[in-house]
Amino acid sequence: MKKLLLGLISLSVVSGVWSQTHTNFTTSDYWKGQRKELLFGIGATNFLGDLGGLNKIGTDYSFMDLEWVTTRPSGHLGYRYRLRPWVATKSLLQYGVLRGSDQLTTEPFRHNRNLSFKTHLIEFSQHLELVIYNNEHYGRRNKIYGLKGHRNKNDLLYLFSGISVFAYIPQAEDGTNLRPLNTEGQGLPGGPKKYGLxxxxxxxxxxxxxGLDRVxxxxxxxxxxxxxxDYLDDVSGVYYDWAGNGYTEPDYADPSLGAFPNWTNPGEQRGDSKQKDAYFFFNVSIIRNLTQGKGGKVKWRYRARY
Known part of the structure; x- marks a missing residue:
């Protein structure tokens, strides 16, 4: 009993010292000090659609069909607001360039088609984030020589989804805007309607x-x-019958190599209209905590422990 009593007293003393040298440590309202965050950074983007891909028939919605050499840089700016300990919302503005080229694949249909594109894309999205793992607490508030303690922690793993609105401009590799050319007869007799941007x-x-530190x-x-x-790459349906409708075929409508002439006749498949386009972003962000007290110090609250 004496040893147990002595142990409890020692634990109480250590707990008192610890509580005076730590602030808000592992308390349930720590997240309130991280509520508002500004983020910015760079990243990379890639494309899944009708053009390009690996040396085989396209695989819908799959990383296995990504052509990694078409990866291009991107940039972003955003704001995150923590609603609850496990939920946050984020507004994000991003810019990237999507690219694809049939010249990069040896799959016969794609290679003979010989189409390519680059698309400038600017996107605004609203995300809802669900935190599935967190390790968050402040470290020592004051440095005391010889006393070891925890460092600041603000590590999170999260999943997210939401909705995005984006504008895009499909171009040929030389910078020519493709939409005005109506490459699949968009808006013409017997052709599909014009797509929006x-x-x-x-x-x-x-x-x-x-987390790097408190800020x-x-x-x-x-x-x-x-x-x-399905028009991020300006490709979706079939080859248009230009001569049969009294029009001159524009450049970039059919730059095929001619190895299989019948494959590009009017009415033959040019793209896959059943599958819509998709794109990826990989972002590396620098984040600034905006939930601050005066003098740039994170607000904290003393909590005694016994």
Missing amino acids: VNIGIPFGMGFKL WRMSFELSYTKTFT
């Missing part, structure tokens, strides 16, 4: 946020956005 998508993905963090985030358009 603003559309929506459903993004979803996952991210990991790493700064980094995050790594991968997102996949399924769109409701």
